[in-house]
Amino acid sequence: MTKIQEAQLILKKLGLPEAQQNEIAGYTLLAICGIKEKDKWVKAKNQSKGVSKGIMSFIATNYQKEYAPNTRETIRRQVLHQLVQAGIVDYNPDIPDLPVNSPRTHYAISEIAIETIKTYRTRKWNDAVKKFKAQIGYLKDKYSKDREMSKVPLKLANGKTLMLSPGKHNEVQAV
16 A cells, blocks of 8 residues: 555544545645655654645655645645644644734644554554544544534424525525
8 A cells, every 4th residue: 555545544544524535635644744655654743834845845755746836725725724623733833823824824743643643554553543533533523513503493384394504595585
């Protein structure tokens, strides 16, 4: 199994939704952990990286995968944002009060995630994943709970209740 496949499997086991188990998410995890193709996961490091000069450069240098400069936003919005929500990555851990639009924004693997990831391919892996889930939970579970919690009950004249998501798409039109 290649490192990118292992990274994608780790993301799956840590409960990331399918959309965040793709290749770009796998490469991002490898970069955040500083893992090269021949490295063992126990060598994962906690080192802050920016998107362009840190994560994308690491991927290009170590995996010969070049992403266009505009991919920076895709990595930030469709991978890192979810990794932060999942408790796998910390946002600005070294300087937490950086403004949101700071060019110095950086990311690092979280303590619980690095402890878990370092056990990959060892006898301790399954227990570490259980511990991670107990402490952090799974992002896909959080997303489904959020969807369920944001539903609005609509009681019909026949006594039946429908659960609808809030928003203009469910507004009742006056006739």
